[in-house]
Each structure stands twice: as structure tokens, then as C-alpha cells.
Amino acid sequence: MREGSLDAPMRHPIDWQEDDFYDEAKLDEELRRVFDICHGCRRCFNLCDSFPRLFDLIDGSDTGELDSVDSKDFKPVVNACTLCDMCFMTKCPYVPPHEFNLDFPHLMLRYRAVENKKGDVATMAKQVRKTDRNGKLGCGFSGLANWATREDNRLTRTVMETVAGIDRRAALPKYAATPFTKQAAKSMPAVNADAPAHGRKAVLYATCFANYNNTDIADAMLALLAHNGVETEVVYPECCGMPQLEAGDIAKVADKAKSVARTLAPYVAEGYSVVALVPSCALMLKQEWPLILPGDTAVKTLSEASYDAAEYIMDIAGKEGLADGLAPIGGEVTVHISCHSRAQNMGQKATQLLRLIPETKVRPVERCSGHGGAWGVETDNFETALKVGKPVVKQVTKHVAKADGPAYVVSECPLAREHIVQGMTIAEADTTNIHTGMDSGIQAFQHPIQLLAHAYGLDAPTDRETSS
Ligand code: SF4
Ligand code: SF4
Structure with a gap:
């Protein structure tokens, strides 16, 4: 159990529609308030690179305190944050309802939202984050795309590094020849009516990665659900917006949340659960969207019906029991x-x-x-x-x-x-x-x-x- 408030941690809605959210003087005041608390606490020293950068910055300043640090030097601290949420979820004793009211990841998000509003996010970085547009193109020309993105293709990877800022050494996902939604439209596995969980209904929210890149994951989940008696619909209106969240484009995330929630609302109303195949996407549906659009009923209802893939299978295992047939895989x-x-x-x-x-x-x-x-x-x-x-x-x-x-x-x-x-x-x-x-x-x-x-x-x- 962590120190601090005795009440369960909670998260406040994100005030991204308020003018104050983008006020740079107020942002700086909040950064300084939070950084000062973190400098005294240091619990998160080994979670990521943001905290070591912050502590080195302050320790190496003239006074060894935050007062002698220039605010323009905060940027590398923010840049190192992947919005993984681990400081908020696992370490920090000062998260709400504690009076310090500290939410480090959402403060990093606010900094990026201010940068985004000022136009400081590079255009190419935004293009790379358009996973649906890129996914459709990548699948349409998968042979070419997979050749061009290979780590050993020096020519194309050098161009990608120069033009798009993608490190030439980074392993990039390959594209499937056919998006999963198209594959599923052609054939669906038969539902096992003898399975204990028969009668359950689920929407498989394919996610951009499983739809355009590794479709085997979606295939495996579809087969598992059918074998376990779950009647499944594959629905993928668009990406959850995590790539845009990382870049501070909260308005774009809100648009995506509204669009996906409206499309899935009729299924949820009919008792379908919604299963996301990638945890970042499940996190968006369950937690981030309701904090971005707290008054939106469709978003709230969807969040309550959403599951991570492994979580949904374990829900079946715990309630009805899984269908027979599991065999050792060795190793x-x-x-x-x-x-x-x-x-x-x-x-x-x-x-x-x-x-x-x-x-x-x-x-x-x-x-x-x-x-x-x-x-x-x-x-x-x-x-x-x-x-x-x-x-x-x-x-x-x-x-x-x-x-x-x-x-x-x-x-x-x-x-x-x-x-x-x-x-x-x-x-x-x-x-x-x-x-x-x-x-x-x-x-x-x-x-x-x-x-x-x-x-x-x-x-x-x-x-x-x-x-x-
Ligand atoms: S949310 Fe950001 S600052 Fe917090 S642990 Fe993750 S990377 Fe580090
Ligand atoms: S986020 Fe919380 S736990 Fe982590 S260093 Fe800051 S005050 Fe300490």
C-alpha cells in the first residue's frame, strides 16, 4: 500500500476545453509546483528517463533547487515521458484525492497540448501518427511498404530518418496484405454452441495494429472467442487516438472518441462487450476518453463495457469456465x-x-x-x-x-x-x-x-x- 491519501486514487477530468489549460504562465506555475514536490520525493527515479532528467537538471543548477532552473530547460523532461502512467498508478502517494493533487503524466500531456496549440509539433511527426491512413496505404502496397521499412534497407530508412524523423535502426511493424476487417468480412469461424460461455456477445475492436499490421492476433482472438461460444462482431471505425494523445492533440482524440463511441453504442445497448486487442487502446476506451469527454454518455457507456483481450478471456474463465481442448505447448x-x-x-x-x-x-x-x-x-x-x-x-x-x-x-x-x-x-x-x-x-x-x-x-x- 502506498503512503499519502488513504482514499483510492482518482483522476480528474482533463480541462482541455478551458482557456487556462493553455495559459503558459499558469502551466509554468504548475510545472514548478509539481517538479519541486518530485525533487523532494524522488521515488520515481528509475521508472523512465523523465525523472532522472528532472533531478539532474535541478541538482546541477546554481542553487541545486528549482528556483535557478530556466523553464525552457523543462522540455527534455517532458519529451522523455511516454505517458505510460506508471508514476501515477504505482508510485505516487500524492495523487488525488491527496491535497497535493499531483498527476505527473497529465501534466506532461498538458505541456504537449500547449506545444500542439502553438504549432510546435512537427508536421511529419503528425503524419507518422495517422495510423489509419498509413495502414490503408501500407496494406494496399504491402510488398513495397515492407521492403521500404526493413531495418537493413539503408536507402529508404535513411530517407525516412531525414524526412520523417524515424530512427533508421528502429524495428517498424510490417503491413498485412489485407486488413483484418476485410478478412473477417469474408469468413468468420463457427461459434461453438456447446461451450460454457455460449450466449455471450462481443465486439472485437481490432485496433489499428491488429487491423493493418499483425492480423494474426485478431485472427487468434476471433477463433478463441468462437471456440468459447462467444458470438462476435468485428468492428473497427477508426484508431483510438493514442498516437495523437502522445502528441498533445486532445481535440483530435476527442473526435475519435465520439466517432467510435457512436458507432459502437448500438452494440453496447444490445449487451455486447467491447474487446480491444492492444492494451493502450483498451486504456483509451476505459479511462482516457471519459476523462477527455466526461459529459458524453456514449463514451461513458462504452468505457463500462470495454475489456482488454486477456481480461475478457479471464472473465469467461472465472465466470462460465473456458471450453475444453487446451494442450501443452512445450517450452x-x-x-x-x-x-x-x-x-x-x-x-x-x-x-x-x-x-x-x-x-x-x-x-x-x-x-x-x-x-x-x-x-x-x-x-x-x-x-x-x-x-x-x-x-x-x-x-x-x-x-x-x-x-x-x-x-x-x-x-x-x-x-x-x-x-x-x-x-x-x-x-x-x-x-x-x-x-x-x-x-x-x-x-x-x-x-x-x-x-x-x-x-x-x-x-x-x-x-x-x-x-x-
Ligand atoms: S508517465 Fe511519463 S513520467 Fe510517468 S513513469 Fe511514465 S514515462 Fe515516466
Ligand atoms: S510523481 Fe509522485 S512519487 Fe513520483 S517523484 Fe513525483 S511526487 Fe514522487
Whole structure:
């Protein structure tokens, strides 16, 4: 239990529609109030790079206190924040309802919102964050896109680094030949009427990543739901807006929240649960959207009906019980519990889920991978992303080395998983001075849901081009 307020932590709505929110003098006053508390506290020293940057900045100033720090030097502190929420959720004793009323991630968000309003966010950075537009193009020309984004394509990656600010070394998701929504429109698996959970209804909110990139994850979830008797509709109106949130474009996030909530409202009214395949997106539906649009009934109702993928499967396991048919998969699984899963306050659902697979050792790793979505592939951040992820890479490498049989490395966040595997490759290359590529002997599955489907023998069709 943490010190501070005895009441449960709560979060205030984000005042992004108020003029004061963008008042730079008031923002500076709040930054100074919060930074001063953090400097005295220092609990978050090892969570990310924001806090070490802040403490070094203040400690290295003339007086060793905040009064001699120039506000323009705050920017690197803000830039290092991935909005992972871990300081708010796991460390800070001063979050509301404590009188200090401290919400560090949302203060970083406010700083970025002010920058965005002033036009200080680079145009190309905004283009890279248009995941639906880029996803449609990427799938339409998947052969070309996947060739151009390969890490060993020096020509295109140099151009991308120069023009779009994407670090040439960063592993980028590959594009599927056909978006998942189109695949699902052609064929859906038959629902198992004998499963204990038969009668449940769910909407699979595919998310941009599973819709345009690794469609195997969505395929696996669809097969799992059908096998467990859940009548499922695949609906993906548009991206949840997490990439825009990272860039401080809160108005754009609000537009997306309204649009998705309106589309899903009829399903929710008919008793469908909404299942998101990527934890950042589940977090948006459940927590961030209602804080951005606190008066919107459709957003509120949707948030109450939303589940993370592993959370939904464990809800079935706990209430009705899962359908029969799980078989051992051999070897050992390392499962990374991502920050945005932890921020949902739901416990280690992916670990619990994987432990349902018979005779399979599961080792969880619960620490930030450092990826941070689109943030982690940007030239300014890639080194920081690798640095923050090093402890996870070390732990996972140890687990993989000990694995007796196939080594599986999965994460609730498939992007974090790829970042961890790339970190292992780079660490290996540093040690041996040989670039080993991505062939680390680790099984290709990215998401715990894929492993559960694998244990049921429900693997995705192999004739689809995916990122795995
Ligand atoms: S939200 Fe995450 S990255 Fe940002 S300051 Fe808190 S712990 Fe660090
Ligand atoms: S966010 Fe809270 S716990 Fe973390 S350093 Fe600041 S005051 Fe301390």
C-alpha cells in the first residue's frame, strides 16, 4: 500500500476545453509546483528517463533547487515521458484525492497540448501518427511498404530518418496484405454452441495494429472467442487516438472518441462487450476518453463495457469456465506485462491466462519496455527507448537462455514485444560484434492470445502476410 491519501486514487477530468489549460504562465506555475514536490520525493527515479532528467537538471543548477532552473530547460523532461502512467498508478502517494493533487503524466500531456496549440509539433511527426491512413496505404502496397521499412534497407530508412524523423535502426511493424476487417468480412469461424460461455456477445475492436499490421492476433482472438461460444462482431471505425494523445492533440482524440463511441453504442445497448486487442487502446476506451469527454454518455457507456483481450478471456474463465481442448505447448513462456495493461488496474491477466495452458512454465516480466508507441521509434527518442528497456531485455534474455524447449516471448503490447526482441538483438550484437538480425530462436508469437489459441490448436491461417 502506498503512503499519502488513504482514499483510492482518482483522476480528474482533463480541462482541455478551458482557456487556462493553455495559459503558459499558469502551466509554468504548475510545472514548478509539481517538479519541486518530485525533487523532494524522488521515488520515481528509475521508472523512465523523465525523472532522472528532472533531478539532474535541478541538482546541477546554481542553487541545486528549482528556483535557478530556466523553464525552457523543462522540455527534455517532458519529451522523455511516454505517458505510460506508471508514476501515477504505482508510485505516487500524492495523487488525488491527496491535497497535493499531483498527476505527473497529465501534466506532461498538458505541456504537449500547449506545444500542439502553438504549432510546435512537427508536421511529419503528425503524419507518422495517422495510423489509419498509413495502414490503408501500407496494406494496399504491402510488398513495397515492407521492403521500404526493413531495418537493413539503408536507402529508404535513411530517407525516412531525414524526412520523417524515424530512427533508421528502429524495428517498424510490417503491413498485412489485407486488413483484418476485410478478412473477417469474408469468413468468420463457427461459434461453438456447446461451450460454457455460449450466449455471450462481443465486439472485437481490432485496433489499428491488429487491423493493418499483425492480423494474426485478431485472427487468434476471433477463433478463441468462437471456440468459447462467444458470438462476435468485428468492428473497427477508426484508431483510438493514442498516437495523437502522445502528441498533445486532445481535440483530435476527442473526435475519435465520439466517432467510435457512436458507432459502437448500438452494440453496447444490445449487451455486447467491447474487446480491444492492444492494451493502450483498451486504456483509451476505459479511462482516457471519459476523462477527455466526461459529459458524453456514449463514451461513458462504452468505457463500462470495454475489456482488454486477456481480461475478457479471464472473465469467461472465472465466470462460465473456458471450453475444453487446451494442450501443452512445450517450452517456456516469458510474458511482458506492459505499462498500459498495469494502468488498467486489472492484475496480471495475461500471466493468469497463460497459466491455464497445461504443463507450460510462465515467467512474467513487469517493467517498462521503453517503447512508448510512436514515441519510441522517433530519432530523438530511440536511444532513450533502448536505455529504459535494458532491464527488461536482460531479464527476458536470462529467461530465454534457461528455457527447456521452445522459448516464447510475448507481451500484452505487441509493439513492446518487438522492441524487447530488437533490444535483445542489439545487446547480442554489442557482445559479439556480429549483427545477428531478428533470428534469435524465439518463437514468432507476439501476443499471449496467440499462444492460448495455439494451445487450443486454433492457429491463424498461414496464407496471410503478417508481421510475425
Ligand atoms: S508517465 Fe511514465 S514515462 Fe511519463 S513520467 Fe510517468 S513513469 Fe515516466
Ligand atoms: S510523481 Fe509522485 S512519487 Fe513520483 S517523484 Fe513525483 S511526487 Fe514522487
